[in-house]
Amino acid sequence: MSAIALLTYNVSKEIRLLGSARSDNVQWSLVQTQVEFLEFVQEVENDPVDLGQMRQEFDIFFSRIATVKEATVFEGLRADPEVRQHLAALSRFIDQAVEIIDAPDSELLQQTPRLAVMAQEIAPRIRALGNSGLDLYARQADAQREAVARTMTQLAVAIAALIGVLLLAILYLNRLNGRIYRRERENKQTSTRMSTVMSTSLDGLIVCDADGLILQFSPAAEGIFGFKEEDVLGQEIGSVIVPDHMRDAHDAGMERMRQNGEKRVVGKGRVKLEAKHREGHIFPVELAIQSATTDEGEIFVAFLRDISNRVAAEAELVAARDKALAGEKLKTDFLSTMSHEIRTPLNGLLGNMSLLRDTKMNPLQERYVGYMETSGRLLMSHISDVLDITRYDAGKLSTRSQPVDISALLQDIVDNQKGTATKNETSLTWRWRGERMNTVLSDHDRLQHVLMNLIGNAVKFTRRGEVSVTVENVGETDNAELLIQIADTGPGIPADLAERIFDDFVTGNVAYDREAGGTGLGLSIAKRFVDALGGEIGVQSVVGQGSTFWVKLPVTPAGPADGKPEQPAILLPTRPLNVLLVEDNEINRIVAREMLQAEGHSVVEANDGPQGVAAATETHFDLILMDISMPIMDGRAATRAIRSSNGASKETVIIALTANAMPEEQKEFLSDGMNGILTKPLSRPALRDLLGHIGRPSSRETQGMIDIGHSDQTRDALGEEAFVKLRARFVSEVDAFQNWLESGEAHDFLEISARAHKVAGSAAVFGAGPLGKTLKQIEAAAKVGNVDDIRDSSARFATSWIRTKTELSQ
Amino acid sequence: MLSYVKKVLLVMSLAVASVSPAMAQQIEAPSGDVVLTVSGAISMTNDGDQLLLDVEMLKGLPATTFETSTIWTDGVHQFKGVSLADFAASVGAEAGLFLATAINDYTVEIPFSDAVAGGPIIAYLMDGEAMSVRDKGPLWVIYPYDSNSLYRSEVVYSRSIWQLDRVEIVQ
8 A cells, every 4th residue: 555655656746747847848949949040041141131130030049059058958968978069069150150240230241151151061060959959858758758657567566456455355355244144144043042942941041131120031931930921021030030038138139249240149050049929929949040241231041940849849758757767766765765674674584593593403493494594695685686786776886996816706706606516517617817917906895796696607507517717807008907707508598688688687597597596686786786897797608508708897906905814713802791782673682682692791772872872871881882773863973972972981982783884984984983883684703703802902002002903993994095094184183183282372171171072082983092091181171170180181192192193103 | 207207107008098998098109129019909009909018118017026947047047027917907908818929930828817916927137137139038928937836837838938029919
């Protein structure tokens, strides 16, 4: 374009040059030189000669030559050396002629012939000048024409280029136009498709603008809300479908969005809300709102679905589930209660049979009692099973983590089952596969229960075959995992039974049941225990060939297991003990009393908590056996009462009698002031063991501040970990008391007495007798307000505490 | 003194003529050499139907002076003369065409539209000197070429007639 502008400028300049020609009619002027010269010559040669006319013709010629010599238009001409020669010759002629012409008439007349000769001589010069000029100007004209032609050619090329560019532009615009047309058509198709989608969508679709005014209301939305599209177009959506109680929140939300673009529902996926029908009823909807920016500003597209039916169905399901759960809980509660209720009289039966054995019986009677005992223990184990299940299902089954010697455990079980196996002519063996891993952290009792069950089953169902137990570590180095497999060559389990063999109350075929017996709870309990231990249990079986039960347990390798002897050495008390028995169940009370009396001890009975507390206050006992669940005041409350009283037996060893105490509960018992736990039903060996501890003063007791026997008892009851924790708490408790006592502040006597009493209770738990004694002296002195006594006993307490603490930490 | 009186008379008579151009008026014949013969559609005459003017009579008309270069001379020169417009008014010409003829009978046509203020003059002095025939005198039609580019054209150059001695106004 700029090239064209430049060329256009050039062309216009050329045109202007052509227009404002500075050349005059130069060629004509040159020709005129000849004409005027010839006219002069004519006058010179005229006869007679007209002098005036001749002079005028000369002057005209003179003027012409002067013009050629001076005028700027002839500059180009004068540049030619040939022309300059001609002009110089002409000038000489004119100079000579002027002298003659300007002379007086007579002289001029006389000189005229000479003038004619001179003119003849110069005439060729005049012609030559004219020819030179013509030549020159012809060349100049050619050059100019060429220049014009060149410029014109350039212009033509430029215009051609411009036309080319314009053609390209047209082509481009044409393509652009085509593309726009195509896009428009696509848009139209898209919008047709969209409207088809909208009208056939099962979900209602509502489109609003930024002010909430409805722009579109799909047929499905009409069906959901009962409005016709034409009725609601342009209306505020809040007034159409939002229930009255949600209007404020809706308006606030719209306002927030307008103010600062905050969107709580838009673009947040599916949301459940309530909506209002045309007829006014409220129903639940599920909706998703998305915003889009269009030329008309932001719009909101909402997809809605009436979920009344779904919500109703869900509510029904939830209700049904709740009902089922409630029923399940009721069943569990019933089972739990019934089991407890059955166990109490059964304990009575077993206890009395135990006593019956001590009487004189004939052999037949002894056999009958043996049968009864076997039946009773089986019944007890069934009840324990049921209790275990209900406890697991109630989420109350907890496990311990203690070192367990796997080899010893398996050996025990195998020994135990050897008799039955031999009877069935079956071999029973166990072995480690791979590297042995004797001691692991697990729950000894639960694991024993599971393995006993599996091995017992294998032995029970196998006749003239073999049962082999293998154990191996199949885990990684850091994550040990025990795989225990119990393989038998028994009858095997059909596939359909194998699938549900770990379910409750599943038993094998009836004939075997009769032979082997079983509630069908054994495996389901085993599965629950294994679950509780974080493991897996399963079975592979081929009917007619045998079954392999396996248990996989994640375990942690541990140091050697507690060297707890299976059958603790029975320590016989060195003297008869005075025992207080607090038990509400008469039969249990009688059994326990008979057992104690059979060992030669004297027994005082109390029927409930208050009676027990009263007796303990009055009399000093060597031992108190305390039932836990009793009406009016349970064993825990009674124990606290005895410990906090100033009674004669406030420091006596109190042992809890309980059927099933969880580890946490046992801790609570100890914190109440109890010293140990005896599990019901009461067995004579367990009772003897306990009595031996109580009645035999520890040899170390006299030397030190701590009764080790007593302390060990607590340790056994609590487990090592809990014991250590409790001990640390005890130490800090005594330290705090000492600091408080010696802080120098004036203390209320009542408070001193209460605090000393509390610390004394704790000291008793750890068998810190001497320390407890000094604390009791402080308590007694504070009660009567004897300041001197308080000071003295405090000093003794301090001394005693230093020694006690040292021994505690050993 | 006499020339002065004559000049005054001519101016007066020319002034009257301009008032009533329709009426042909006789004015005095020139006393010096006739340098310009005016004929054709004019209202002022002094020799039959033509007007003969000497240099003095021309000088008596309103004078215009300007400086310009020309393509026939070297450098810028000052020209003084009577503008064609004043001249047309003085001789009582109102429209038509000036047919200007030189001593050598060279004739050009000057349209009446050229007779405007700032237009061409019939120069009788160049640089304050009278011009001889040898210097393209005594009368030379000069346009102000420098002050107007329109005057730098072939046509205008051809109208710049020198050695002018006759003017005929034709309709």
